[in-house]
Amino acid sequence: MSDLELLHPTLAHHVVNTLGWPSLRPLQREALRPLADGEDAVLLAPTAGGKTEAALFPLLSAMARHQWTGVSVVYVCPIKALLNNLLPRVERYAGWLGRRVALWHGDVTSAARAAILRDLPDILLTTPESLESMLVSTKVDHTVVFAGVRAVVVDEVHAFAGDDRGWHLLCVLERLTRVTRRPIQRVGLSATVGNPVELLDWLQGSSRGRRAARVVEPEPSGQALDRPPPGDVELDHVGSVANAAKVVASLHRGEKRLVFCDSRRLVEELGAHLRALGVTTFLSHASLSAEERRRAEQAFGEERDCVIVATSTLELGIDVGDLDRVIQIDAPATVAAFLQRVGRTGRRPGSRRNCLFLALDHAGLVQAAGLLLLWGRHWVEPVTPPPEPRHIVAQQLLALCLQEFRVGDRSWAEWWAGLEPFGPAAAPILNHLVAAGYIDTDDGMMFIGPAAEAAFGTRHFMALTTVFTAAPQFTVLHGRTEIGRTDPSLLCDREEGPRLLLLAGRSWRVTWVDWKRRRCHVEAVERGGRARWQSADRSYGGSYALVQAMREVLLGADPPVRLTHRAEKALAEARDDHLDVVHPGGTIIARGDDVRWWTWAGYRANVTLRSTFASVADPRQQVTDAYLRLRTDITPQAWSSAVRDAVQGLTLPTPDAKALEGLKFGAALPPRLAERTLAVRLADFAGAAAVLDQPQRFVTYPGR
Structure with missing residues (x-):
């Protein structure tokens, strides 16, 4: 049987x-x-490898053959822009079989939502937060809307699994499964993941080990990481944002270039410099209005000789047309992010994937070299x-x-079907919610209490469906136009x-x-604006693996890419x-x-070591990726004693008050459990232990 014969004849x-x-x-x-056999799966392929079709074609065939009705497939994405981008393509495929698709997220109007509820689609495109908002909404009868759900597709699943949105998604899927009263595929x-089997186990949630599942990866894992030939990746050192703009403006004229920056401020500053140089430039980041981002992405998709400067908002597969070049300012935080970004190029026949790194300073250069x-x-x-996602x-x-309005105080755990966080460790959390008035109880039933209404009750509890602050x-x-x-x-x-x-590059x-x-x-002026945002970064600095690779670079290792003369000189x-x-x-x-202990272990390992070596560490320091400060009056005896104690057991770091507020x-947890949750997430015991396994050398540099 040919592969096309497995599809519904009309679809084939x-x-x-x-x-x-x-x-x-x-x-x-x-x-x-x-x-087609209903197995759970993780599908792995490089960016633009046809993953959406790989998921939808067999599900659409099953929908037609088995005559599924109502909302039978829920397609979940991490960002609204990706859903908007997917809609026309999914509508086209579903339309071939006479099936309909609808979009439901925070930007969809109430009138459009009412129309969806009146005439349910076959495929619903949504985010986890919007999916939960439908479950809790008094305007949506979730027992009717989701009664026919057979499968859930999670796009960019790695983007969920690495943070709390992943736990939130799993929890919502367990509740959705209970609503449907059937297993959901x-x-x-x-595109990029280093441990696909573990990722699949995670995605299965409570059904792990009870349902057939497989990783589908058409190439060996080393090739699937999508490494281009070395000549297609280049590392340069430019020294400033202004110089980066000059390089971007002068290179590859006549081509469409996508420039990634890892902060909104940098996006704005580079965009302003490029426009001052006469380059057709568009911007995209989370603090621009949705309309501003849409205009930029649409215009960029239609232009040829132009540049779009973006944060990771354009990392996750959004179609920006036929892209020629990717340029990275400094370095992304992870190899996975780099693979996503370089995967935006090389989609035309005969073209190759490529990326030019422009380092703004020595630190950015060393990080980029370590990542490469x-x-x-591979x-x-x-x-x-x-x-420990207690919150x-x-x-x-x-x-x-x-x-549910009222939930049995002995049966609540059944809604998550044994999902790990809802085991015995959940009982103290529930007890606290009841004691603090977040949940009221009466005659064996639980319901929303006055404290929850006070904390989350504005706008119909919408704050309760959003995981991040x-x-x-x-x-x-x-x-009347919102800029951002x-x-x-x-x-x-x-x-x-x-x-x-400075906003939207102006x-x-x-x-x-x-107030x-x-x-x-505001009103427009020629120049002089400033951009600033509080950092929303939750990665806690560089990882142990990345910072150790940076150390290797400083010890003489070169990445397998072309270095410009400027990069070689700066490196x-x-x-030196x-x-x-x-x-x-x-x-x-x-x-x-x-006194500095140069561990090159990354922030999380270093903050773990600071806590473990509290007796000899400087208590007033700001820990970095590369080192932590010790007390200036430290003695060899005190150091030896501290090392002996550390070998016996590492200590959890203590989170600061600002982190707890974030x-x-x-606030819905007992204080000690909130502190424990953050402390466990802040720690890197493996990295700290690896540092302790290395010899320590004491040196003195007078006047340094």
Whole structure:
């Protein structure tokens, strides 16, 4: 039987005659049989490898053959922009079989939602937060809407699994399974992951080991990481944002270039420099208005000689047209992110995937070189769910009470069917919710209490369906047009003269601030604006693997890519600057103006070591990726004693008060459990233990 014969005949006809495909791609072929048989799966292929079709074609065939009715497939994405981008393609495929698709997320109007509820589609595109909002909404009869769900497709599944949105998604899927009263097939799509079997186990949730499941990967794992030939990746050192703009403006003219920056501020500054050089430039980041981002992405898709500067918002598969080049300012935090980004190129026949790294300083250069060293070894970070998600358990218990109105105080755990966080460790959390008034009980039933209504009750409990706490921002308006959002600190700083903002790559003068409604009104000016946002980064600095690779670079290892003369010169300077703090035989403890233990272990391992070595560590320090400070009065005897104690057992770090405030639903936990949750996530015991296994060398540098 040919691969196309496994598809519904109508779908197979359109694949050949409408799409013009004589056959399916390897991933699409290999996914047909297991998905048609109802198996859970993770489908792995490089970016643009046809993963959406690999999931949808067999599910659409099953939908037609078995006459599924109502919402039978839920397609989940991590960001709304990706859903918007997928909609026309999914509508096209479903339409061939007379099936309909609908979009449901925060930007969909109430009128459109009402229309969906009146006439249910066959496929629903949504986010986990919107899926849960449907479960808890009094306007949605979830027992009717989701009664026919047979399969859930999770796009960019690795983007969920590595943080709390993954736990939230799993919990919502367990509740959805109980609503449908049948097992739901789970299909994850991913381009870059270092541990696919573990990722599949995670995706299966409570059905792990009880349902057939497989990883579908058409190439050996080393090839699937999508490493281009070395000549297609280049590392340069430019020294400043202004110089980066000059390089981007002068190279590859006439081509479409996508530039990734890892902060919104950098996106704005580079965009402004490029426009000043006369380059057709578009911007995309999370603090721009949805309309501003859509206009930029649409215009970029239609232009040829242009640049779009973006954060990771354009990393996850959004179609921006026929892309020629990817340029990375400094380095992304992970090899997986780099693979996503380089995968945006090389989609035309005869073209190759490519990436140009532009380092702004020595630190950015060394990090980029370390990341490329790991990439050259075909290494990718394993996707690891955050441990001990107690705050998600608290959120889910409250959401279930909203969903069901009344929940049995002995049967609540059945909704999650034995999912790990809802075991015995969940009982203290429930007890606290009851004691604190978040949940009320009466005659064996639980329901929402007054404390929950006070904390989360605004806008119909919408705050309860969002896992992350976002820093407050002010909406920036030009007339009636929303441009985006800015950090309120820019509106509070003392300044002489007009207050100028940089947003959407343009400068604006603030004309009026509405503090109560968190709005500011602006008018355009020529130049001089500033951009700033509070960091939303939860990665806690560089990983042990990445920072160790940076150490290797400083010790002389070169990544398998082309280095420009500027990069070679700057890398030699960086190595000279670090001669006295890296050693191939172990770690360095350097005494100069202060005492620094150069571990090169990454932030999380170093903060673990700081806590473990509390008796000899400087209590006032800011820990870095590369080192931690020790007390200046440390003695050899005190050090030896501290090492002996550390070998006996490492100590959890103590999270600061600001970190605790950023843990959403942390207030719904007992303080000691909230602290424990953050401490476990902050720690890196493996990295800290690896450092302790290395010899330590004491050196003295007078006057350093």
